[in-house]
Amino acid sequence: MSSVELHVHNPVEDLLRQDRIPTIWCPGCGIGTTVNSFAHALLGLGIDLKKTSIVSGIGCSGRVSGYMNLDSFHTTHGRAIPFATGLKLANPELNVIVYSGDGDLTSIGGNHLIHAARRNIDLMVVCVNNMIYAMTGGQAAATTPGTSMSTTTPYGAFEPELNMPQLVDAAGACFVARWTAFHVKQLERTMAKALNKKGFRFIEVLSPCPTYYQRKNNLGDALAAMVDYKKRSKIKNGCNTWETALLPGGDIIVGEFVDREREDYLTLMRRQLGSNYTEFPPQAEEEAERCCSEC
Amino acid sequence: MHADPRCVLTGTHFINGDAACCEGALAAGARFAAGYPITPSTEIVERFAARAPKVGGLFIQMEDELASSIALQGMVWAGQKSFTVTSGPGYSLMMEHIGFAAITETPCVFVDVQRGGPSTGLPTLPAQGDMMQARFGSHGDYLTIALCPNSPQECFDLTIKAFNLAEKFRVPVMFMMDECVGHMTEKVVIPAADQIEVQPRRHASKPPSEFKLFEPGPDLVPEMAHAGEGYKVYVTGLTHDKRGYPLMNPQSQRELVTRLFDKIRRAADELTIIEAEGLDDADVVVVSYGITSRVAQRAIQMARDKGLKVGKLRLICVWPFPEKVIRDLAPKVKALVVPELNMGQVVLEVERCASGQCRVISVPHPGGTVHKPAEILAAIERGAR
Amino acid sequence: MPKGSVAITAERCKGCGFCVEFCPTHVLELASAFNAKGYHPPHMINAEKCSGCNLCGMYCPDFAIFGYRFPDGKQSEKGGDA
Numbered sequence: 181m182s183s184v185e186l187h188v189h190n191p192v193e194d195l196l197r198q199d200r201i202p203t204i205w206c207p208g209c210g211i212g213t214t215v216n217s218f219a220h221a222l223l224g225l226g227i228d229l230k231k232t233s234i235v236s237g238i239g240c241s242g243r244v245s246g247y248m249n250l251d252s253f254h255t256t257h258g259r260a261i262p263f264a265t266g267l268k269l270a271n272p273e274l275n276v277i278v279y280s281g282d283g284d285l286t287s288i289g290g291n292h293l294i295h296a297a298r299r300n301i302d303l304m305v306v307c308v309n310n311m312i313y314a315m316t317g318g319q320a321a322a323t324t325p326g327t328s329m330s331t332t333t334p335y336g337a338f339e340p341e342l343n344m345p346q347l348v349d350a351a352g353a354c355f356v357a358r359w360t361a362f363h364v365k366q367l368e369r370t371m372a373k374a375l376n377k378k379g380f381r382f383i384e385v386l387s388p389c390p391t392y393y394q395r396k397n398n399l400g401d402a403l404a405a406m407v408d409y410k411k412r413s414k415i416k417n418g419c420n421t422w423e424t425a426l427l428p429g430g431d432i433i434v435g436e437f438v439d440r441e442r443e444d445y446l447t448l449m450r451r452q453l454g455s456n457y458t459e460f461p462p463q464a465e466e467e468a469e470r471c472c473s474e475c
Numbered sequence: 476m477h478a479d480p481r482c483v484l485t486g487t488h489f490i491n492g493d494a495a496c497c498e499g500a501l502a503a504g505a506r507f508a509a510g511y512p513i514t515p516s517t518e519i520v521e522r523f524a525a526r527a528p529k530v531g532g533l534f535i536q537m538e539d540e541l542a543s544s545i546a547l548q549g550m551v552w553a554g555q556k557s558f559t560v561t562s563g564p565g566y567s568l569m570m571e572h573i574g575f576a577a578i579t580e581t582p583c584v585f586v587d588v589q590r591g592g593p594s595t596g597l598p599t600l601p602a603q604g605d606m607m608q609a610r611f612g613s614h615g616d617y618l619t620i621a622l623c624p625n626s627p628q629e630c631f632d633l634t635i636k637a638f639n640l641a642e643k644f645r646v647p648v649m650f651m652m653d654e655c656v657g658h659m660t661e662k663v664v665i666p667a668a669d670q671i672e673v674q675p676r677r678h679a680s681k682p683p684s685e686f687k688l689f690e691p692g693p694d695l696v697p698e699m700a701h702a703g704e705g706y707k708v709y710v711t712g713l714t715h716d717k718r719g720y721p722l723m724n725p726q727s728q729r730e731l732v733t734r735l736f737d738k739i740r741r742a743a744d745e746l747t748i749i750e751a752e753g754l755d756d757a758d759v760v761v762v763s764y765g766i767t768s769r770v771a772q773r774a775i776q777m778a779r780d781k782g783l784k785v786g787k788l789r790l791i792c793v794w795p796f797p798e799k800v801i802r803d804l805a806p807k808v809k810a811l812v813v814p815e816l817n818m819g820q821v822v823l824e825v826e827r828c829a830s831g832q833c834r835v836i837s838v839p840h841p842g843g844t845v846h847k848p849a850e851i852l853a854a855i856e857r858g859a860r
Numbered sequence: 861m862p863k864g865s866v867a868i869t870a871e872r873c874k875g876c877g878f879c880v881e882f883c884p885t886h887v888l889e890l891a892s893a894f895n896a897k898g899y900h901p902p903h904m905i906n907a908e909k910c911s912g913c914n915l916c917g918m919y920c921p922d923f924a925i926f927g928y929r930f931p932d933g934k935q936s937e938k939g940g941d942a
Contacts, residue, residue, distance in 0.1 A: 266546035
């Protein structure tokens with residue numbers, strides 16, 4: 181190793197819990213790639229990392245929270261969003277990011293996703309979509325496209341797949357985007373934009389699962405998936421979200437689909453409550469007691 | 476530390492148990508709550524929704540009880556005191572997050588205003604059928620604390636106690652009301668704030684560089700740091716080490732689960748919260764809790780009027796079960812009579828601790844109303860023979 | 861004269877090949893040698909073409925490689941920001 185390399189430093193490392201690396205992710209899993217974009221977006225904006233919390237549910241993507249050198253909350257399956265909601269409401273100073281997988285956020289946690297978008301809670305939600313339940317061994321998910329094979333659809337899936345951008349758009353999210361793990365720079369820019377916005381922001385990121393999704397469907401390795409993303413992706417910013425369904429072999433519509441202004445939950449709450457809401461500084465009990473006893 | 480006077484409705488009130496529970500939570504320092512409507516518990520958060528914003532707080536009505544029971548834990552890790560309120564079917568949905576609170580040692584209060592079950596069962600009619608669920612409902616091994624009030628006054632007093640115990644031991648505390656206690660209206664005296672002791676959060680005393688989030692103190696309870704304070708906390712429902720990092724092996728599991736048990740077991744004396752009367756020369760002792768203790772009181776009086784020597788043992792803290800009290804009592808009496816508004820739950824614990832040294836007579840009741848005093852009296856008479 | 865270089869932590873590499881495939885100037889190739897985990901980490905075969913753009917670092921899911929630019933086109937860096 182040359183002396184040059186000894187003196188350089190990957191800024192992403194500052195955002196990782198070094199004592200937790202290497203990750204548990206399989207070779208070629210794209211989750212780590214999305215983390216690079218996320219880390220660069222955070223660093224580029226100079227956000228106060230002390231005031232930044234990351235919340236995950238369960239699954240491969242649910243492990244992201246624990247690798248980030250932030251306040252990390254690895255909650256229960258599907259419940260990252262309601263936990264994050266509580267965290268944000270009880271301390272509005274926090275930047276709260278939910279980072280989790282497709283099964284976690286849209287299936288077991290689907291109801292919470294809908295209602296957080298409806299309430300326009302000030303959260304940024306990153307959903308890494310590998311189109312399958314990976315940590316449990318390759319079972320079909322709500323996002324498994326078309327007639328894909330999985331361990332629970334041994335003759336091919338036959339349930340229609342969920343289109344996440346359409347769902348969260350309909351529910352009221354103020355920002356909706358999709359990229360793939362191939363689009364590292366675009367993803368970084370979109371994340372930075374979303375981090376700067378207030379309200380419920382949702383970013384879906386397609387990511388290879390070579391161990392299950394690719395293997396079960398003879399789609400080659402992770403690299404093949406990334407090359408496939410590159411080939412099939414069509415950037416359509418502002419696209420109607422009902423045109424963004426993901427079908428096997430079809431176009432992957434990517435871009436920033438929704439960017440609208442809507443007042444977030446706490447703004448609406450303050451306005452509606454008006455004089456019924458009282459700012460409440462913490463009680464300065466010790467000082468008060470000392471003052472009284474000395475007087 | 477004393478209660479914040481801005482949150483305490485000092486005075487004499489004529490309110491129901493649900494309202495008193497709400498006032499207790501506010502006095503204890505809770506300014507945030509998450510919940511989902513379910514009878515007969517909803518009045519607690521209806522009142523809280525009106526009261527909390529006046530003191531900078533908030534009630535959020537979540538989309539279901541799963542969401543409520545985890546949102547409240549987000550509020551706690553943001554530095555607040557928080558609770559949720561539910562009844563049977565909702566309580567079942569919350570089980571997952573009672574386990575999460577147990578393993579992450581999140582201090583919080585789950586209020587269950589019990590109604591008849593199973594399933595949708597008997598909305599708005601009383602039962603005490605969730606007592607074993609309060610102890611064993613979430614999967615895996617953990618210990619919690621469960622308090623049982625028998626009056627609106629106790630709904631106030633013991634709600635404060637519930638929050639204080641949650642903070643002291645860093646456990647989810649189950650506040651096991653029932654429909655009768657919740658909807659009963661009586662006089663409730665709320666003292667001045669400086670007469671109310673409040674246990675503050677056991678916050679990290681070391682700087683972030685020296686602090687480990689799950690390093691137990693002398694009483695086996697770790698100190699807590701919150702999001703946004705620079706501690707870079709790592710909170711996971713996985714079995715974890717002292718830093719909070721996942722560490723999934725038999726040794727780590729043994730260390731963590733044993734400590735979660737021991738921090739409660741060690742405090743058995745402090746957590747023996749009972750009301751006892753006439754135990755010394757009793758032939759029969761009626762062991763009861765919650766609303767049933769008030770029916771039992773009448774039965775005990777009827778038995779005494781007949782010349783029987785009957786004692787009263789009311790369990791205010793049901794979990795951890797006051798094992799020593801029953802072990803000491805069993806050899807001295809002929810029988811322990813256990814009426815409860817279920818088909819026989821806490822009686823199993825009484826039998827276990829009595830170890831065959833006296834008769835244990837269950838007086839089951841499937842709920843929907845309370846016992847008739849005569850039913851309990853008959854069991855007392857049977858025990859005295 | 862190259863404008864930058866890459867730093868590789870070979871032991872973290874899981875051999876996915878993203879860095880090799882997506883390097884815009886084709887600087888990298890997977891080595892024939894194995895790391896301790898049995899994967900082939902990348903090494904530079906066209907070091908002079910490296911622009912230090914860090915696209916390899918952006919793609920690497922295992923934080924095992926990153927690119928950096930030489931200050932003002934100089935080939936060595938004294939202080940760095942480590």
